[in-house]
Amino acid sequence: MGILPVLCRSRGRWQLLLTVLAVLSGFNWAGAQTIRSGQLEVLVTAAGSTQPTPVRVRLTRAGRVVPQLPQQAIGVMYGLWDHADGFGFQPDSSFYVNGRFRLALPPGTYQLSLSKGPEFLDQQHQIVIQTGKTQKKAYRLTRWINMAARGWYSTDGHIHIRRSPREDPLLMSWLQAEDVRVGVLLRMGDFWETYYPQYAFGEQGVYRRDNYLLVSGQEDPRTPELGHALGYGAADKVRYSNEYYYYDNVFDKLHELGGLTGYAHHAETFHGYRGLTLDGLRGKVDMLEILQYCVDETPLRTDHYYHLLDLGFPVTATAGSDFPWCGQDHGHGPAERSARIGNARFYVYTDGPLTNQSWKAGLKAGHTVATSGPMLDFRVNNARPGDRLNLKKGDKLTVSVQAFGHAKQVPLDKLELIGHGKVLASVSKTDAGQSASQLTLNLELDTLTRGVWLAARCFAGPQQAAHTTPVYVTVDGGGFHNPETAERYLKLSESYLQEIEQELEKESHNPEMRLWHYKKGLKTRIAETREVVEGLKKEVREKIKDKRQEK
Template sequence: MGFGQPTGNLRIRTIDDENDKPTPVRVRLTQSGKPIPALPGEAVAVSYGLWDHADGYAFQPDSSFYIDGAFSLDLAPGNYQLTLSKGPEFLRQSHELTIEPGVSLQKTFRLKRWIDMAARHWYSADDHIHIRRSPSENEFLLNWIRAEDLNVGVMLKMGDFWATYYPQYAFGEQGVYQRGNHLLTSGQEDPRTPELGHALGFGADASVRFAQSYYYYDKVFDEIRRRGGLAGYAHQAESFHGYRGLTLDGLRGKVDVLEILQYCVSARPLRTEQYYRMLDLGFPLTAVAGSDFPWCGQDHEHGTPERTARIGNARFYTYLDEPFSASAWQKAVAAGRTFVSSGPMLDLRVNKARPGDRLDVKPGDSLTVTVHAYGQAEQVPLYALELIAHGQVLNRVTSNEPGQSAEHLSLIYPFEALQRGMWIAARCFGDSTQAAHTTPVYVTVNGSGFHNPKTTGKYLSQSEEYLRELEKELDTHRDNPEFRAWYYKQGLKSRIQETREVIANLRKRLAR
């Protein structure tokens, strides 16, 4: 604003339509498509950035900012566009505002849900947020996740061969900060290597790092689990050759969780190739998801204002049958009671079993699978709902069919005269960036496995190919200091041999 130019004032309040209370929201204010550089004093600000640098503070990567229910800002006269959002369960709002000189424009906007998943006992989480945290940041960061309508924000300390980033002041119970049905907790993305992928862990009572044996992920996984946490792989086990690490550790029973929905690998966030491989081989894995803020967005390389890194853009929901708390949430995640989502909501039942449950039946028994998907016609329009068993689509409905709609898709599918176990899951698609997928229900017959006999040969051969690929990497001396797997050749080759023994035993056992 130039010197002496008359200004007007904008005063905004945001109210939760359900309880009439002020509510934190995400705000984006633009004029002719360009963000306003001025920032209200009420903006909730925390320093964040790539590699733990101070790249951002109050403004988010798309030039939006968070508020805790209200803000005021002096603006030059003119027309402005205001966008308010609060995660996928609330309806995003856009408003045209006119500021006049010397006039205070006061507006109150009510944020309305189209669905309340917590009321259905499903609690949302982003398992992959990189922001350094001390106790003084807790309340600010809690408002960030409340503004995105997340119940759990997992703040990850990050590491590589050389150093660690985004420190957390405490882990386990000491690292939990909770207010109502919203909490922050600590975890780690470490080890991270270009040859084996990025490891993920949360819930342990301490961060775990073995600097002198950095490439032995299994040591970290074992210790995280010993300390009460869960461990697994990030980025769909695709980027940074994560499928190698997943093979090495997953086939030896070291892996609890796998991120299967995220915008780091592709603008289409749901990627299940490695997930289905492990499930078909008979290894249960809990599906999780996270934003990898501030690194990944829907268009991380060529971001537009609506398509950049954003907390909660990939999330997962966990079903709790007890009051919400950090320990109850982690117990339910460990049980696999989850589905991942970037918009659509899913409800899968196999008889009465939910995702993560193990259901043992007798030969010849029948099952009934019921799946519902929920969306919102304008902002989360559903297109297709699919029932998946052993990686194959058994039934599919679309919003164009009679009895289906962009807001609700459903199907009922009978399994008759079961003779063999299987894993059963559901997935749903909206627009190109909106998808959801459940952790499976694991069905066994007389205590047998749930593996897929039609694909085990293929997937075991693929796993062996990944091991050969890793061996080739180990036999290549690299001068680039970022690639250090060759330095741990002996230890990794012994782990490869252990994995080959697992594969050989699986071939024998699964053949029977």
């Protein structure tokens, strides 16, 4: 769920908005059949196929949306807090069709926008409608990259829409129109109730069409004091209403049911860093949503991610749109800030065809890249993101990173190799042999004496970024933590634990602030986490002592 300022800026009742736009446009759209009009017939296919393809459509005239839906528009109820805020129109006044639509329009000049996710090139067309005539238009969408052909499958890990088997085919068309290969629909909860129900979980909740999947998950527990928790891939939902602030109980059960657990919103909003510290340092967190448009216009946020990594805890990078709560689209004028499925996504590498099981296995292995545009191929001694390499002291590492973009749609700017949170090497589009369409880094790291986590990071056009899960490198069976930052991050961890302790002493009459009701159980969990912190501090002190003795 996004933060309140985002909701206030970018949401509304779409029917009211469209009515206002209709008045401003000067046309009596509701009575269009009573005036002389023309017809627009559109067919959209994708390169390599003659069949219509699901696509996102936006139709405007003089910069104003045409507040009229074709009969072929695919509508599904959606909205904030599971309310009926939208149906056929998307928040930016686009709509989805399965590749064909027909619409009666008053004569004039119109602008038609077509899109199908970041791997396809967007198209804009001008169409002139004449009275009594039919304009038949056929358009072919082309890819600038095909990640599925490389074994990487796009995932939006954070979608809030209720569904039943009746909605599955309609929602699948929405996913295909954004080229999201796996859509994770999250049942959302808070202390009081749940929203966006899913009719089944695990394999029973999987809906497949072609090479696309709809799967169920959960964003629950969710509190303003400890953050928003995520659960993917479990055989069932898990909710303990009477122990709501004990996230670890939910995480343990989700793991028992074959699921993965983590935190949403970069762990920044809703004090998610507190919960991340409490559960992450006790080894109960698998993943962190590091890329999303819910915090501000910078989608990639890594402070809390690097915190855990530098302390030696492996965490998989994920991303998600948080539809219909959060978004950042450009080029659409007044509707600039709006939710959109797939605007933040992560790619999962699978060793073989896409299935729910292969997707879960790839996610569990950490084979992921989070992105809002750029595509990354990152290898360390040919290992992929999420892999672990155990080397001997003095062994060399061969690092290869390629970033792919498109000069107009995803113009690459900078590619970086990150090690222990620092930039070890970088290239930009202005360097020799590099371009806005492809950036390449190849290097060797010599005389490795200790472990390190290595990741690739890329920046492109406005609000476009990508980050891989690290490759975890250990030496002679040691760890991959960062001894240089360990003391600082452990102090920060302790400060977060103290924040929770301070909140436990505040008896609030606010019905949304219930942390203090769970004082006893949370103090036990804080004590357990503090033991981990003290153990890590002891390790740091011993290593510092050993280094001094060596000198």
